[in-house]
Amino acid sequence: MKVTINDVAKYAGVSIKTVSRVTNNEPSVKQATVDKVNEAIKALNYQPNLAARNLAGTKSYAIGFIYDNPNAYYIIDMQNGILSACKDKGYELVIHPCNAKSENICDELCNLVKHSRLAGLVLTPPLSEDPKVLKALSEIDANYVRIIAGEETKVGDGLTILVNxxxxxxxxxxxxxxxxxxxxxxxxxxxxxxxxxxxxxxxxxxxxxxxxxxxxxxxxxxxxxxxxxxxxxxxxxxxxxxxxxxxxxxxxxxxxxxxxxxxxxxxxxxxxxxxxxxxxxxxxxxxxxxxxxxQPNTEIAKVATELLIANRREQHTTLSKTFTPEPVLRDSSASPHKQ
The missing domain is CATH 3.40.50.2300 (Response regulator)
Incomplete structure (x- = not known):
């Protein structure tokens, strides 16, 4: 039989409401209680009904992955990183490819946030680097994290993952x-x-x-x-x-x-x-x-999503992390051939 929230509450010795507060990542629960409930969830292999959570509450538990990139490997790596963080935190993933050059891109993304009731967006280049997109999302108070190329001087406000x-x-x-x-x-x-x-x-x-x-x-x-x-x-x-x-x-x-x-x-x-x-x-x-x-794209996406979810709970205005890609030496480079 499918494990229910009642089973988790009974196993942990807490109320159903407390289990709900833990699975919703509410910050007011004592850490000892959080640990007890998470132990019960793990022991019983409990899977929260995320669709029901989204419909029943005022909060959303879905993260949007927004991209315009022809590189399938990049997209898969990013998707895997976001999914990893979503599973850890009890969120779902909504994948939204789009055309960054579209005249309606700002309206498209704002409507996506509103109609899909997204908890936040992971923005990848070039959308994460477009001032018009960022301004439009900020005006509707959307929660988003930018993955951008640059150094610490480019952080600015908000959540930012920098790739040097x-x-x-x-x-x-x-x-x-x-x-x-x-x-x-x-x-x-x-x-x-x-x-x-x-x-x-x-x-x-x-x-x-x-x-x-x-x-x-x-x-x-x-x-x-x-x-x-x-x-x-x-x-x-x-x-x-x-x-x-x-x-x-x-x-x-x-x-x-x-x-x-x-x-x-x-x-x-x-x-x-x-x-x-x-x-x-x-x-x-x-x-x-x-x-x-x-360039560790899976890890970059995972950390970006973790920042996004943490910001939703704690409401930081500025958080950033920098990744610095490093050379991997293989067989396609050698000293110039001497004539």
Whole structure:
């Protein structure tokens, strides 16, 4: 038979109302009582009826995941992280893909919050970086957390998860420079993503720090896609003085660049080193496997959701956490081939 709230109350030796207050994460319950009820929930494998909770109370127990991103691996990692936190805290997940460039995006998200009775939103780039979206959500007093690229200076008000893409780009570019590369290309992602700008800044910073000249012909604008990596790499490897290494804005772009380079008869990494960013499955599915920068997207999403739920109970105005991606060295980078 299905375990009920009555069974949990009896097992823990408390009232049904107390069990309800614990499962609703109300802050006024003594910690000893919370521990006793949670022990009973675990022992009986009790699953609260979240739909009933949403209908019966004034509070909602659903978190919205808002995204506009073509990278399926990124979306899955984020979804898994949010789900993990939701399960721990007794919340459901509502997934809402959308078009960040839509003229009606602000109305769309505000209506979603109101009609779906969401407890909060996890906003990912580029929506988390759009001032119009943030202003509209703040005006309806929506609870949201932003995942954005940047450093501590970009925190501002509210809940923010910062991903220090610039630092990761500096480190991966420095890796290539330490190997002896001086002619290094850069394949950009979508320019309306702040991560693209941060990674390009990190690339340029590493060159400047090592007193290497920036060749504008080596910086190719593109999108976060395999096809963009193919097109961008073809531009670079057909230059009369082609670079000996390429920094790609993410692993999907890097995989496309590697495909194009091998199709052109280049040996990776002896003729050309290629590195990516994010450490997605793309980086491990290529041959050779990609040197990249590890970005813990599942953990980032989990922490973001935990901040969101905690803020709902405690009403903090500003909370932030910074993640700094770090290089993962594999087989696609080596010292430049000596003629």
């Amino acid at each position: 893409d610039k630092s990761g780009a500096v480190e991966i570019t420095q890796h290539l420079i330490d190997l002896g590369h001086k002619e290094i290309g850069f394949l950009s992602g979508d320019l309306h993503h702040e991560s693209t700008k941060e990674r390009l800044q990190g690339f340029k910073h590493a060159l400047t720090k090592n007193k290497l000249k920036l060749n504008k012909d080596y910086i190719i604008e593109g999108k976060y896609s395999f096809e963009s990596g193919v097109a961008g790499a073809n531009q670079l490897i057909t230059l009369e003085n082609r670079p000996t290494a390429i920094v790609a804005c993410n692993d999907e772009i890097a995989a496309g660049a590697l495909f194009a380079a091998r199709l052109a008869g280049l040996d990776i990494p002896n003729d050309l080193s290629i590195v990516g960013f994010e450490d997605s499955p793309f980086s491990r599915q290529t041959w050779p496997k990609l040197t990249t920068v590890h």
